Amino acid sequence: MRGNGTRRTGSRGNQTATTGWLFTAPVLIILGVFLVLPVVMAAWVSVSDWTGRGSPFAVGTQFVGAKNFEAIVSGGGLAERDFGTALRNNLYYVVLVVPLQTMVSLFLAVMVNGRMLKGRGFFRTAFYFPSVTSTVAITVLWLFLFNATGAVNKFLSLLGVTGPNWFQEPTGVFHLLAQAVGIGSPPPAMESGTLLGVSWWDWLSGPSAAMSAFILMAIFTTSGTFMLLFIAALQNLQGELEEAAMLDGASSWQRFWYVTLPMLRPTLFTVITLGLIGTWQIFDQIYTGTQGGPAKTTITPAYLSFSTAFNNQQWGQGAAIAFILFAIIIVFTVIQRVLLRERDSVPRRKRMNPKPSRGRAL
Amino acid sequence: MWLAYVALISLAVVYIFPFLINLATSFKTEPDAASDPLSLFPATWSSLAYGKLFLNSDFPLWFGNSVVVTVFVTCGRVFFDLLAGYALARIPFRGRSVIFAGVVAVMAVPGVVLLIPKFLVINQLGLYDSYAGMIIPLMADAAGVFIMKNFFESIPASVEEQARIDGAGTFRTFWSVVLPMSMPAVMTIVILSFQGSWNELSHFIIAAQSPELITLTKGVAQLSSGQLSAGTQYPLKLAAAAIMTIPVAIVFFIFQKRIMNSTAGALKE
Numbered sequence: 001m002r003g004n005g006t007r008r009t010g011s012r013g014n015q016t017a018t019t020g021w022l023f024t025a026p027v028l029i030i031l032g033v034f035l036v037l038p039v040v041m042a043a044w045v046s047v048s049d050w051t052g053r054g055s056p057f058a059v060g061t062q063f064v065g066a067k068n069f070e071a072i073v074s075g076g077g078l079a080e081r082d083f084g085t086a087l088r089n090n091l092y093y094v095v096l097v098v099p100l101q102t103m104v105s106l107f108l109a110v111m112v113n114g115r116m117l118k119g120r121g122f123f124r125t126a127f128y129f130p131s132v133t134s135t136v137a138i139t140v141l142w143l144f145l146f147n148a149t150g151a152v153n154k155f156l157s158l159l160g161v162t163g164p165n166w167f168q169e170p171t172g173v174f175h176l177l178a179q180a181v182g183i184g185s186p187p188p189a190m191e192s193g194t195l196l197g198v199s200w201w202d203w204l205s206g207p208s209a210a211m212s213a214f215i216l217m218a219i220f221t222t223s224g225t226f227m228l229l230f231i232a233a234l235q236n237l238q239g240e241l242e243e244a245a246m247l248d249g250a251s252s253w254q255r256f257w258y259v260t261l262p263m264l265r266p267t268l269f270t271v272i273t274l275g276l277i278g279t280w281q282i283f284d285q286i287y288t289g290t291q292g293g294p295a296k297t298t299i300t301p302a303y304l305s306f307s308t309a310f311n312n313q314q315w316g317q318g319a320a321i322a323f324i325l326f327a328i329i330i331v332f333t334v335i336q337r338v339l340l341r342e343r344d345s346v347p348r349r350k351r352m353n354p355k356p357s358r359g360r361a362l
Numbered sequence: 363m364w365l366a367y368v369a370l371i372s373l374a375v376v377y378i379f380p381f382l383i384n385l386a387t388s389f390k391t392e393p394d395a396a397s398d399p400l401s402l403f404p405a406t407w408s409s410l411a412y413g414k415l416f417l418n419s420d421f422p423l424w425f426g427n428s429v430v431v432t433v434f435v436t437c438g439r440v441f442f443d444l445l446a447g448y449a450l451a452r453i454p455f456r457g458r459s460v461i462f463a464g465v466v467a468v469m470a471v472p473g474v475v476l477l478i479p480k481f482l483v484i485n486q487l488g489l490y491d492s493y494a495g496m497i498i499p500l501m502a503d504a505a506g507v508f509i510m511k512n513f514f515e516s517i518p519a520s521v522e523e524q525a526r527i528d529g530a531g532t533f534r535t536f537w538s539v540v541l542p543m544s545m546p547a548v549m550t551i552v553i554l555s556f557q558g559s560w561n562e563l564s565h566f567i568i569a570a571q572s573p574e575l576i577t578l579t580k581g582v583a584q585l586s587s588g589q590l591s592a593g594t595q596y597p598l599k600l601a602a603a604a605i606m607t608i609p610v611a612i613v614f615f616i617f618q619k620r621i622m623n624s625t626a627g628a629l630k631e
Contacts (some may be wrong), residue, residue: 019532020455027446028461030502031468033487038479039471045482055486062382111370116363124622126374131383132614132621134561137603140586141384144399144596151383151399193517220377228622242481283472289585302474310568319478326475 008250046319056315072324073196079308079317083294083324084196086304093282093300094205094332097218098275105223105271106264109230110256124231128224135284138221143167143289146213164209170295172205173212208297214285222278226271233267234260276332277322280325301325381607388412388601395596411601420573421602424581428560431496431577435559438501440551444544445470446502447510448536452522462511469504476562481568495569498575500559506551513539513547546620557610578606 020224041056049064072083090227112123130138145151146166153163178184186201207215237260239263245255249295261268283302286292301321309318382402388411390404398405404438415421450453479500481490489495497560517540525535541548563579570576576584582602614621 016453016532017455017457020449020453020458023445023449023453023532024461026442027465027502027504027507030442030498031465031504034480034483035471035476035497037470038476038483041482041486042476042479045478051558056482068478097479108373111366111373114366116372117366121618123370123374125618127613128622129611130377132557132610133381133607134563134579134610136561136563136583137606140582140599140603141380143586144395144600145380145383147399147594149396149399154400220380277472281472283474283477284583287563287567288586291587302477305474306477306564306567308625310481322475322478326472329472329475335488 004182009011042319042322046316046323048316050315052313052315064316068320069324071317072320076197079314080300081197081302082296083301083321084194084198085202086299086321087196088198088203088205088299089207089211089297090280090300092284093211093215093218094276094279096207096215097222097279098272100215101106101219101222101275102271104219105226106230106268108227109234112227113231113234124227127227129223131223131224135221136288138217139285139288142213143215150230166209166213167290168294169209170297172208172297174204174206177206186316199209210290210294210298214282214289214298217285217325218279218282222275226275229267229271230264233264237263272336273333277329279328280332285315365530366545369488371594384600384604384607388597388604388614390597392595393599395546395600408597411597412605414598415601415605421583421605423604424576424578427575428578430493431500431555431566432559434493434497435500436552436555438497439503439506439555439559442502442508443510443551443555444541444548445536446507448514448540450507450511451514452519452536452540453532465504465507469508477518477568478565480565484569489569491570491572491575493575496566496575499569500562500565503555503558508552510547513544517543537560549620553613553621556613578602 045056046068047063047065048056048061049067050061054060071077071079073080081241111117112120114120117123147152148165148168150166152166154242156163186199189198189202192205195203241259241263242255245259250258281302282300286298286300286303287306290298292303302325305318305321305325307318308314308321339345383399386402387399387403389407389409390398391406391408394405442554446465450458450465484490484495484499487495489498519545522535522539523540530538561579562577563583566575566577566580582599584601586599
């Protein structure tokens with residue numbers, strides 16, 4: 001591609017360049033046209049008043065500046081309240097799913113990693129299978145399991161617990177707990193003060209029963225994949241340190257906490273980052289399952305962005321929500337990275353704790 | 363030790379039981395499914411749900427569409443990812459490092475954020491509501507390129523020398539010498555692409571709207587959210603979910619070992 005020498009006299013370097021570009025061209029074109037170009041177009045739509053008819057670049061479409069973004073974050077209307085609600089819902093989802101799925105998958109990995117364990121293959125298969133199944137199929141199953149008279153409530157009733165009407169109950173679990181201890185109505189200050197159109201009291205609602213069901217589903221479907229990452233990491237560890245710790249008289253819990261866990265830090269980092277990126281994108285479940293209900297307690301930014309654009313034809317606002325979501329994902333990834341780095345550089349008391357080499361240098 | 367087994371077995375039951383309930387319920391009658399949702403044995407076995415799906419609905423059409431899309435996406439994606447991965451690992455050319463940096467950067471773009479913009483581009487290109495619009499955008503995958511590049515770098519360069527001395531061109535060397543050695547990695551990409559495109563939903567939502575172009579995921583999602591069906595119809599929905607799971611389950615059990623060892627791109631949320 002470079003230079004303009006004739007092909008016949010072209011150097012070998014010229015030829016390999018052509019081959020290199022030829023080999024990468026299909027991927028480059030597809031990723032360019034369907035990933036990079038879309039981002040550019042959406043950037044324009046998010047600052048325009050495009051109505052969904054014709055081309056966004058046609059003459060009729062006006063530049064409106066930050067108007068779409070304003071409507072979402074300070075408009076005072078329904079758009080702002082919906083966005084605030086979506087953020088709240090997704091925040092609870094992230095805050096509960098990421099630590100839980102990390103712990104569950106690490107626990108599963110440690111459990112099935114034992115060399116002496118019989119039936120390792122069976123257990124790994126059982127835990128991993130939900131990860132290969134489509135989200136749509138599992139959501140359909142979840143709607144059945146968690147319906148008012150479904151299997152979950154049936155099981156709970158065997159234990160003497162009355163389960164909620166999972167996908168119809170809009171009250172947040174923290175509000176339910178508050179009610180249980182006698183706080184039925186919010187303090188006036190918490191009701192009047194708002195953030196993104198949602199009162200402080202409603203920010204503290206906790207996930208609704210429907211969202212809780214989705215949270216359980218996320219742990220069910222992702223713990224297998226992350227378990228495999230942890231197993232791979234565990235198998236790369238040398239047993240020597242652990243043996244030394246065992247000789248020093250460390251209990252199995254101490255060995256795990258002070259020896260194994262610090263060595264798993266890179267994998268832990270990967271799992272948490274992937275978890276954060278994934279949980280902010282929850283969409284398929286909502287589209288298949290609740291479409292945001294009951295009472296908007298399962299609306300998420302990804303779903304809101306979609307429905308704002310495709311159902312309500314508010315393309316600019318939909319694109320703006322998508323960009324804010326993009327920014328959130330980046331910010332969370334960066335914060336998480338910084339936090340983990342700081343913890344790396346805190347000196348440890350325990351001498352048997354090996355120092356991961358990557359933390360120091362940074 | 364026995365305590366560990368008790369814990370593991372109870373956990374395994376928690377992970378497997380939902381799928382057993384799924385299968386059992388698909389063979390139940392509707393009143394039975396409602397009254398006894400926990401039991402694994404239908405009071406009376408009924409294949410009514412399956413009959414209805416295959417004879418009285420668009421389900422076969424959805425299934426066919428899913429097969430068509432999955433076959434094309436998988437073939438295209440595997441071929442293109444391999445080519446690009448090989449070039450980035452093995453062909454020294456100017457611009458290579460820039461391309462690789464671009465591929466890595468693109469991997470970081472969250473898919474859901476692209477729903478609206480992808481629709482805009484597909485629409486502008488006149489691909490909306492066509493197989494082309496459903497298939498072509500899925501035919502390249504940055505993560506697959508990344509996996510293949512890493513793999514090709516692990517193959518010693520000396521194996522290609524003989525072919526080159528014999529006068530084989532780059533594609534020839536790639537196709538007849540390197541590729542046969544790379545079957546394990548190729549299978550990994552095949553499996554990931556198959557799973558990915560079979561289970562894909564959001565892209566099909568924004569790429570097409572005609573009833574003739576509905577794939578399984580989209581069809582079942584609509585069935586489930588009640589737009590197409592009245593009442594609960596749990597046996598019907600769960601039969602649809604079960605059939606949808608069968609192809610991935612088959613691939614999973616055949617290639618279990620390989621899947622278990624290559625998790626990088628199989629993430630889903």
